[in-house]
Amino acid sequence: MRVSSRVWHRAPGAVPHVGPRRRGTVWLMVAAALMVPAGSAAAITRLQQSAARQAEVRVSLAELEIAAWRQNSLRSRAMLAKGMPAALARSRDEVDRAVDAIGADFERRDPGERHTRAVQDAFRAYDTAVDREFDLLTAGDLLAAERVAEYQADPTFRALLTTLDAASGHYARLERQSSGQARIGTVLILSLAACIITALVGQAHRIRGRALRRATHQATHDALTGLPNRVWLQDGLAAASGDATGAALVLIDLDRFKEVNDTLGHQYGDQLLIEVARRMRDTLRDGETVVRLGGDEFAVLLPGVTCADDVAAVATRLHEALREPFELGGLSLSVTGSIGAALYPQHGTTPDQLLQRADIAMYTAKARRTGYTIFDHSQDSTDPRRLTLAGDLRRGIDQGQLLLYYQPKVDARTGAVLGAEALVRWRHPEYGLIPPDDFIPLAEHTGLIGPLTRFVLAEALRQARAWRDAGHELGVAVNVSAHGLLDLALPVEIAALLEHCGVPARLLTVEITETAIMTDPERALRVVRELHTLGVRLSIDDFGTGYSSLAYLKNLPVQELKIDRSFVSGMTTSDRDAVIVRSTVDLGHNLGLRVVAEGVEDDATWRQLDAAGCDALQGYHISRPVAADEFGTWLAGWDRTAAAGPVTAA
Structure with missing residues (x-):
């Protein structure tokens, strides 16, 4: 672990160089200075040196602020990468060395001054929090790193910016004060040689003005591209x-x-x-x-x-x-x-x-x-409740707070139950039942989507085994996110779960989205093909709502298309939606795929889908998602309804 209290040393090149063309002017100024009382000349020199020092300190402050923003940018990259790969670690070392050099130069310019100490203290507090965050990311503890970022690194960064702004304003005021006094003193003391001295002082101000303009430009512009920074x-x-x-x-x-x-x-x-x-x-x-x-x-x-x-x-x-x-x-x-x-x-x-x-x-x-x-x-993931949920999610998985609900799929023509889609819910001890839209994005952001996906797969396969033992040969469908679809270990893990639960691969359907496929088509295709080799069924979920994947669809070994509810729910009132649904059914059948419609809300929609040749249906008109222990009761009641005559989904 790095030591955050840095030993700052002086950075070279802090004072602007005076070129050969200006040496003659400098010697004239020295000669003029000899014409006035030594004590007065020394006082003017001290004032001018003080003003120059304040300007240099302001440049150092600007450089220090740039270094802080570089550290902040590096934090964002490391959090996005969910760790500290070698390239980021090298960038971290470069930033640390730059901070050491700039900080030492700043401390040298005005040691012990109140604003200097305040900047040093603020930067060290921020630097300590950043080091802690980076160490946690290096160790792979993403959740702890996010807490440090939220409660330590972000607040200390904001405090540092405020401190830098206050210090810059302080030194700007000192610079103006010293410059003004130097000008007044120069006019009074050198009044006997007004013409000569005025010219020399004007030249000195122009030299100093050019140096300050260069320093200001350097502090506010990028050295590589010349762009503002x-x-x-x-x-x-x-x-x-x-x-x-x-x-x-x-x-x-x-x-x-x-x-x-x-x-x-x-x-x-x-x-x-x-x-x-x-x-x-x-x-x-x-x-x-x-x-x-x-x-x-x-x-x-x-x-x-x-x-x-x-x-x-x-x-x-x-x-x-x-x-x-x-x-x-x-x-x-x-x-x-x-x-x-x-x-x-x-x-x-x-x-x-x-x-x-x-x-x-x-x-x-x-x-x-x-x-x-x-x-x-x-x-925005900075909402306190969302942060609390992110911290509780790992415990929720480990402590059995997550549970699966099941929404049935039925044959569009006969009404026979074909299986169910597994939908995860979180029964939080404080907030009650939390829907997936509120915690699955957190799982993806914190790196917990892997454990969550494995939990859902294991529970769904255990339930499929329980249905099979009870005499119901029902398939179960599980949604896999883009993160899961790009995990090359997923097929191996699914194979192990199928063997452990004693469930045939044909009873498991993995539902993936067009967006997940397009995230990294080559990698996704590799995972999909390995799942197909296992005998697992594959379904394109929410078809028509993501990127156009028709170019990949012909090469994907999928068995099913699911038409998104946004088209299905409007097909009885919108001719355009009805055309889209019928066209999708035809497309799926021409490719040799089964077509499932989700979002079936009424009997009229069911009948239109049946007439269009849709194979299977899913929606509230059939059943809302229900807990595992309620699914058996629903199944028995549905069997009696279906056996009584023509299907009228009641």
Whole structure:
């Protein structure tokens, strides 16, 4: 574990270099200084040195803030990666070394001063929390890392930014005060040689002004690309937030940029970043500013933009700009980007809020492979109740708080029960019965989706065995998320569960979505084929609502299509929905697949589906999802109803 209280040492190159052309001016100033009383000249020199020192301290503060934002960006990447792979560990070492150097230089400039100590204390508190978070991620304890991020790293980061802002304002005031006193003293003391001294002082101010402008530019611009940096963006966001016309913030993170660095080296990576920056800058219009936040992260500030459609248009332009390959050193490189956006004041009223929520939207776009997403409050996982649920979920799995409900599937023509879909619920000791939409996203975010999927599979297969022992040859269907579909160990685990429960593979149906397939088609196809080899049935769930997977459907060894409820529920009142349903049934049959319709809410829908040739039905008109002990009772009652005559799903 790293020691957070760093031993800061001086970074070289903090004082601007004085070139040969200015040496003559410097010697003239020395000669002029000899003309006045030594004590007065010394006082003026001290004031000028003090002003220069305050300016240098402000530059160090800006550099320290940039380092803090780099650490914060690294935290986001590590949390997204759910650990600390080698590349992130190397980045962490680089950031730590930069922090050491910048911190030592800052401490040297004004040791012991109150604001210096406050900045040091704030940074060490943040650094300690970050080290703790990184250590937990390295150890694979994602849940504990999230708690440290929420309750320690995030609050100390915000406190650090506030402290840096206060210190910068303090040193700016001191600089103005020292500069003013130096100017007044110079005029009074050198009044006997006003013409000469005025010229010399003017030249000195111009030299110092140019040095300060260079230092300010360096502090607010990225050295590699020349773009404004995160410090500039903070000021720009503050100005935009005060504009009554509103503003938008767009964050862009390059996808698979790490592969360029790892495969071709940092020289190619740096050149690619320069070209990406140039292309985005050329794409934007007047008033739109692109910023490099660090690494492969960029931002675009859009003052006066308040409409989501206008932001989407900018995102489209940026995607188009990145679409064309980049020619570097004889190589043609293609990159894409994940884009997230937030609007002022709808999604935040402060710079920190806009940055945080645009960042959440960007990582949502990256996780869902949608390319672009605008912030929605449902994406925010900082709600205290959601955090509590995330902490309780692991215990809920281990302590048997999760249970399965079963919704039957019946034959559309005869009404015979074919099986049931297993749907997980969580009986929380404090919050009661929690639906899956409230905790499955948390499971995916915290890395618990694997244990949750294994629990559902094991319970569903045990229930299928119990039905079989009772004389009911019923299949059971289990939904598998995109994360599960990309898990190469899933077929092996399912094979072991089938053998342990003594259930034939044909009685298990794994339901997957089009979106899950398109997340990584090659990897998904490998897992699907291995499941097919086991004899497990495969079903495309919610067909028609995700990405177009027709190109992959012909190559997937699936046996079933499920028509999404959004089409089924409207087919009796909408001719378009009815056409979609009939076309999907025909498509499935032409491919040799069974077709299941979910969301059957009334007898009229049932009869239309039967007339269209649909094979199986599922929905509230047949039965709501029921607990395992209630399913047997429902099954006995349904058998009596079905045996009495023509099916009229009562």
